[in-house]
Amino acid sequence: MTYAGPVDDLAPVTRTGGVPLVPAGFTWPQCAECSGPMQFLAQLPVNTPGAQGAEAAAGAERVLSVFMCQNDPGLCDEWDPVAGGNRALLFPRAGLTPAPVPAGDETLLAETCGIDCTARDAAPYHEARGKWSEACGRPLRDVLGQLGGTPSWLQHDETPACPSCARPMSFVAQLEEGRDHRTAMNFGGGGCGYAFACAPCEEGSFLWQC
Secondary structure (H helix, E strand, C coil): CCEEECCCCCCCCCEECCCCEEEECCCCEECCCCCEEEEEEEEECCCCCCCCHHHHHHHEEEEEEECCCCCCCCCCCCCCCCCCCCEEEEEEECEEECCCCCCCCCCCCCCCCEEEEECCCCHHHHHHHHHHHHHHCHHHHCCCECCCCCCCCCCCCCEECCCCCCCCCEEEEEECCCCCCCCCCCCCCCCEEEEEEECCEEEEEEEECC
8 A cells, every 4th residue: 555645535545534434323433441532544445355456445345444542642552452442443335425523633634645555466565565665766654554465563463353253353454654754643653553354244453563
């Protein structure tokens, strides 16, 4: 996933930031610790296992919307997949509309970044990231993460279990904090976020490591 320039806050595309597109009846997630509204981070396609790159984004039937508390960073266990400091919500792609945004300074990122999805070989993520940067003559910070493939853990494997069926969840995406520290997501400073889904159970999960 690479930086494709700024996009509209309501664009129905793979992106970080902006306003989430949601189904009818959506309620903005609140942090279980501080009870404040979470910050919307990213809108990601969820597809058939094995699809990667542009194929994955184009063929997706679902969207995973990722939220994380930033009301009091570091005090709400927002890195943990089950503590209630973040949420990953799986929606059908059809029929989504912009969510009403609650009041607060930390509900939206300061920049909305479009994402291009380019299929790469099966090299480990950080190796593929470096090869893309070298081949395209663009900085590493323009790589915003990976869609599909295998997570490149900064610590140990923390693949979450589905809260409904208890099976290991499928890896959806790995997110870098962002290309500009002034508008980036907060994964502890140089960390990565990891998004997962269980499509049959319509469950999502998120965590980060640094």
